[in-house]
Amino acid sequence: MEDKRIREHPVLEFERGHEIHFDFEGEEVKAYKGETIAAALYANGLVKFTESKHHHRPRGFFCAIGKCSSCIMTVNGIPHVRTCVTPVEEGMKVKRHGALPEFPKEVPPSSPEAKESKVDIAVVGGGPAGLSAAIIAAQHGADVHLFDEGDHQGGQLVKQTHQFFGSHLEEAGTRGIDLAEDLLREAKKAGVNLHPGTTVLGYYPEKTLAVESKNGLEIYHTKGIVYATGAVENYLAFENNDLPGIYGAGGVQTLMNEYGIIPGEKVLMIGSGNVGLIVGYQLLQAGVDVVEVIEAMPNFGGYQVHASKLRRAGVPISTAHTIKKALGTDRVEGAVVHVLDEDWQPVPGTERELECDVICIAVGLHPDNQFVRQAGAEMKYVRELGGFVPIRTEDMETTVEGVFVAGDSAGIEEATVAALEGKLVGCALVERLFGTSDEISDMKEDIKAGIEQMRKGPYGEYPRRGVKLCTLDEEVC
């Protein structure tokens, strides 16, 4: 059987657990302890995971982080299991269930009674923003609980094999993966209560969170909530855009850099922002051929240095190009791309076919604002920040008292800014809980200056303008 697992990587080391076996529709599948069901199946060459509800189209591995519905199967008799976030276990029985599964026949054991507790601060999301907020608050004596769906906290940092840009004083030059380690170590040292593998189910009045943990339902009554829930990738509308083999850049990164599994052999990258360029480079590092990067704009969007890395490896970057359709019936077998004119119209006669088995979509991110909206925060569409963002004070408090945001969920920016915003929120929470001090005010000033620094220059102009549009004037409120 095909094996898509990466055995050697220039940057990453994959620590695979011992070999285990599980049953997939009557066939024995080899996996390694620590892999998810979907990752193991994908590594073994499975393309169709489920099918769509009405049009019965094949659905493949897609988001890789348990947020979509593309990998749901029946596992040990339980339907609708997100196999991309469910770890494999020896002897497990996994079955596809198509569009609609049968109502379960078995009755699983009961779960423990919900646990309720009162805490100072709940932080949702363990990326650079959430961790930074939690660290500052905990260092100053707050009882801080940080929830993250991943078993490896660190947010998207854990997928970043490249060295970070930014100030050397703010960890630039460190790889994302190492940065995540540092932040986690610091969080533990500061006494942050880390809850990896937990899902925040919802906001309930007043500042109460329902959380799904491995031990059951947990309810946290808080004095302050920080939503640092990051971003969601933009999807793209084109013909056959749902074929297995079409993934978001995040899904590709998760598969490749967390599970050590290559998405395919030949990848067409759509989008030339930093995400597209960086993931393109990471694909090359994993030994995957990047056939082309296409970009609808007349110029590529990311840093020239990232583009140069790809160009030096012989990867063409075609600007003013877009995808017309994906080719294939059960999975991607190629793509048709064409040139766009100044009015975004296809230029006749420029269509050409590319051979590829993966189409990676990297056409930007939008803030994951679902949680703040649930809490009832007032939102505003700010193009410069990637979509709808909560209106906030300078300290990043939303219009819901005691509910804060930081990082990409407040507006799409770089990881360094996310970390700085997290720190700022940490300070604001300390002030709320314990009153202000010279130390905290000084710290806040420094952080604000740091954020301002990061937003200087041509690449900072856009977010700088965006933030102005959704930040309340302190004087007014």
Place this chain on the structure above:
Amino acid sequence: MTDYKETGILSLDDIKKPSEDRLKKGPVVVIECVENIPCDPCVAACPKDAISMDEITDIPSIDFDGCIGCALCVTECPGLAIFVVDCTSDPCTITVPYEYLPVPEKGEKVFALDREGKRVQVSKVVRVRSSGKTYGITLEVDRENIWKVRGLEVKR
């Protein structure tokens, strides 16, 4: 500015080059970083303070006379945009950053690539240094290729 935002390839006019005189004196850094990116690890990497910037978003300013061509910055640049050229030997050498597998060995013959990934010549690896997982690989290149070669491909 040339059309590098369309092509991803810098032209020689975009790059600040050391003078011919400076090139004769010893190895020296070439930084192919032309955008105002908020980034400054190169500044911290230089033991001679030959790279500087006032604001983090400035383009690095290089004191070619202060640079000793030590190549410490080559592996520190997140953009893999720093190279060291040495025209004092024959053939000349160029140190390029490298983060792929396999890692070439000293003495190995590799393809030297240009900015478009095209093979320019066959080069001998004369030095392999690493900082973390990023390597600085020093290649022998013909004098006429020192402004062309910016990458390598292992022949194995």
Place this chain on the structure above:
Amino acid sequence: MTVMICRCEDITEEEILEAISQGYTEIEPLKRRLRIGMGQCQGKTCIPLVERILARERCKKPEDMDEPTARPPSRQVSFGLLAGDRDE
């Protein structure tokens, strides 16, 4: 020709355009009519695309569009876990 907009509820661009032409010209009614954004991903993938289609069809700016209400749970959760009827 299939241009998929809502992967979870399996709704294509054509079906959305059809519903808009039937008078479902706001995000909430469109959501209830076609179930877009009401599947497992809670609209994370499709809603920005639907907003763009709506804006285009109604000649409006994305700024003038509304976001649909966000409902808990953020992620589907089993009744077994919620019921929690086992004493530890």
Place this chain on the structure above:
Amino acid sequence: MSEKAGAVVIGGGVNGLGTAYHLAKKGYTDVVVLEKSYVCSGASGRNGGGIRQQWSSRENIKLAMESTKMFEGLSEELGEDMEFIQGGYLVLAFDEDEVERFEKNVALQRKMGLNTEFVSPEEAKEIVPQLNISKVKAATFNESDGTIYPFLVVHGYARAVREMGVEIREHTEVTDIEVHGDEITAVKTDKGIIETDTVVNAAGGWSNQIARMAGVELPNKPYRHEIMVTEPFAHFLDPMVISFHHGIYFSQSKHGNIVGGIGNPDEKEGINQRSSMWFLRTMAKTLVDFIPQFRSVNMLRQWAGLYDTTPDAQPIIGPVPELERFYQLNGFSGHGFMVSPVVNKVTAELILGEEPSMDIDRLSVTRFEGMDLEQEYSVVG
């Protein structure tokens, strides 16, 4: 800016638009329907779509029976599949009092021509094989009850009335109702004034606020009621299952999802449409008690709407004594959708001065002045 309309309907839900539909069908289209949000944004778009005829009061049985007949023909009438599934309603009794009451209900229903059956717990389990009947004492079942997708019905009406020339104004909020003596003269909105002498108050949970604008006090009070939906399954559940004892109801939609809710006996009066932790947990606990296999079923989302509740849990229909042309169409106490077809038709008849096709005098607001209230007991939630 001032304009005129023959009648103004306040509320773009099923009752407002249903009434506009019946008016238009009779050729009366000089009607403006005002909706402060979008069509079907209130309780009409938030309820479980149950169509039940098994009531305890004569009035409600009559309304529901006639309405069910009308729902049966509605898909054809409006030219779109309304997803009306007549899978029956299985009503469960959990104590002797309920058994006794159910016996009376069935007797009354059968007397009125409704073919409801009194069934044993074992027979109930035959209808829903997954059901835990350990605490069930008895049940009643009526196979012509069922569910419909409310949103499609309301939008079906909206489309039909627009085609017939009725104007629906969404995002238009009523701010005042002008009254001179015993006559209405105009409805004021945030977008302008409409002169009219006839107003239909179909504002659901907001109907007492609307009535107050015209100086009329209604006994209706809004209460939050919560509901949820699961991930979909292949069809396995025919009827809507309900228990008055628990305040729970659930059924399977055409798309395979289970839709259900449970009422909170401690819910406080007021306009609140936010989701609660109480519901999240209580719904789950009750559901797995009813069908233990629900343990491995996922809830997809929860939401809330408003019951517009009257003291006797029966609707208020018809004009008020103070204002002859101020028609009430509210106080449905959680079952406004299922009785809407006939009350909408009758309201249209009243407005046009026709002889009502069903006698609804007992549903006038004046009934609360006397002591002669016939309490409806069969309210879920």
